[in-house]
Amino acid sequence: MSEALARRTQQQRSESTKALLLEATLDLIAAMGWANASTAAICERAGVSRGAQTHHFPAKTDLLIAAIKRNTSRFDEEFEQRTGLDGSPRLPLDEYLDLLWQGSQQPGFLECWIEALVAARTDPDLRERVADIDARAIGAMKEQSARTDAAVTPDSDLYDLIELTIYLLRGMALQRGVHASEANQKRLFELWSALVRNHLDQNNRDPG
Amino acid sequence: MSEALARRTQQQRSESTKALLLEATLDLIAAMGWANASTAAICERAGVSRGAQTHHFPAKTDLLIAAIKRNTSRFDEEFEQRTGLDGSPRLPLDEYLDLLWQGSQQPGFLECWIEALVAARTDPDLRERVADIDARAIGAMKEQSARTDAAVTPDSDLYDLIELTIYLLRGMALQRGVHASEANQKRLFELWSALVRNHLDQNNRDPG
DNA sequence: AATAAAACATACCAACCGGTCTGTTTGCGT
DNA sequence: ACGCAAACAGACCGGTTGGTATGTTTTATT
Missing domain, CATH: 1.10.10 (Arc Repressor Mutant, subunit A)
Known part of the structure; x- marks a missing residue:
């Protein structure tokens, strides 16, 4: 046939x-x-x-490594597209933070990521490899944030704030595992965003 | 004998x-x-x-529930002692946030807590019970924060900021599982503390 | 067409796990 | 002192798991 x-x-x-x-x-x-x-x-x-x-x-660990690589690269590519690479106008930081929020809401994305981090903590075969993938992912997000309109001064706290944001979103995802609290978390994240914006505005005022 | x-x-x-x-x-x-x-x-x-x-x-789940109850109550009691209940002078918010940080650095404390949250997510026998213990623990910390000098106005964002702080500390602990980055995280947490203080100062200025 | 290699399928196994069951010891009430 | 129940000890078992070993099919090479 x-x-x-x-x-x-x-x-x-x-x-x-x-x-x-x-x-x-x-x-x-x-x-x-x-x-x-x-x-x-x-x-x-x-x-x-x-x-x-x-x-x-x-080995089963090979499966996990490959799976979370796929998991991260999928969202990484989407983020790269959205933040843009060429001479397009800079993305407002607000929108990039919202992008991170939306990414954290993708079903299964952070759940898988957290499972990998937790498994890697106590599995020598996983730890190094997961740590490496994780570091690359965080680095990529920091680079993306440098393409927003918040990247005013080179010595701002932007990268630190992005790293904090990533940790926060993971902590929130951890919580959603046992509590249905999306609306409340959305509200909290907006408060968070306001604090981040406010801090950057204060410290980067009149950069020259 | x-x-x-x-x-x-x-x-x-x-x-x-x-x-x-x-x-x-x-x-x-x-x-x-x-x-x-x-x-x-x-x-x-x-x-x-x-x-x-x-x-x-x-059952094995009974062991986990009892263990994390012990885990939380141990630190809860310590926090209650430190924040004080009677007419002692109010604890500065700075010191309370530092208390939360120190608690998050206690070896094994957050590791066990995170393991419980992750296990509970996909285990029906655990989910409700872990969620309950978790909610009580967070509630207790919010109450403690109300005994600091930051509890100026009843409609401030204090509780939300405490909740954000808890999520953040958990996300950080998740990261420590695969990356040794205590010094960096300490620095990041101090940045976050500054943001919290600044926000509360701005919004609670001249309360009465 | 013949050979090799990669992709795939199935059976097997030793190790481990959590729960149950039976028997023994220890403390308590009378 | 006696009986009972709680505390404890060890054996047992069905089910599951991840890895391995062997056999078959499909594609690639010459």
């Missing part, structure tokens, strides 16, 4: 099942936590055999 | 082994994470038989 359709390159087959596995992994981490996401469950969800999984990801 | 020493009340025996188990539980959660802390390992660490553990804590 449809031989032409079934015929795929090795690379195509490989990347296809890899993608299925990683999506299933992220889904299950978000739904039941990394500790409860068994390789068997991931394979079933992905519609892939256990052998295929072990072929592409010999 | 020393019968008088070996002779103990049932209640004494019970509370003694309970305490041993809970301490061992907290130690292991901090050291290897909740998911990797097996009941057998906890019993071995506590020097208690498996039968004794199941007698006092039939």
Whole structure:
């Protein structure tokens, strides 16, 4: 029958099942936590055999690393697009902070990230690799913030405030795991944003 | 031989082994994470038989709940002492924020708390109970903050700022799990403290 | 077409986990 | 002193997990 359709390159087959596995992994981490996401469950969800999984990801930790890399790069690219790279007008800091907020509200995104951080803390095989991915992600967000209109003076506290914001959003996501409190958190984050803006306005007034 | 020493009340025996188990539980959660802390390992660490553990804590989740209750109440009491209840002079907000910081630096404290929050997210048996303990702990800290010199007007943002601070400290602790960055975080927290003070000073100027 | 290699499928296994069950010791009430 | 219940100890078990080992199919190479 449809031989032409079934015929795929090795690379195509490989990347296809890899993608299925990683999506299933992220889904299950978000739904039941990394500790409860068994390789068997991931394979079933992905519609892939256990052998295929072990072929592409010999150890379970390989699965987690690849999954959170996918998780971060996906949002990283979206953020890069939104902040823009060329001579477009600078994004107002307000909007960038709101962008961070929206990113933190993406279902499963921070949940997976937190699960990875927690798992990595007590797993020597994970710790270094997760720490590296994490550092890159934070660095990327700091660079993005430098493309907003808040990047007035080189010695401002902008990077520190971005780092604080990231920590805050993670702490909030942690809380949402057990408490449904989105409206309240939105309100709190707006207060946070106001404090950040106010601080930068005060310290960067008349930069020259 | 020393019968008088070996002779103990049932209640004494019970509370003694309970305490041993809970301490061992907290130690292991901090050291290897909740998911990797097996009941057998906890019993071995506590020097208690498996039968004794199941007698006092039939399910593993009972162990976690009791352990984090102990975890929070321990620090809660310390905070209550420090903030004082009677007519003593009001604690400066600066010092209270520093108290929160010091609490967040206590080895194992936030690590266990975060493990509990993460485990509770995907465990129906834990979620409600952990959420309840968490809500009480946050409420207690808000009440303590009301005893500082920052509690000027009833409609200030003090409670919101305390809640933000708690989320921030948790996000920071999450980060410390994979990155050794205490000095940097101390610096960041002082920046945040400055923002909080500044905001409250601005909004509560000339209250009456 | 033949050979090799990558992709995939299935069975298997040793280790571990948490809960249950049975038996023993210790303290308490009478 | 006696009986009972709580505290404790150890054995046991079904279920699950992640990794491995072996066999089959699909693509690539020559």
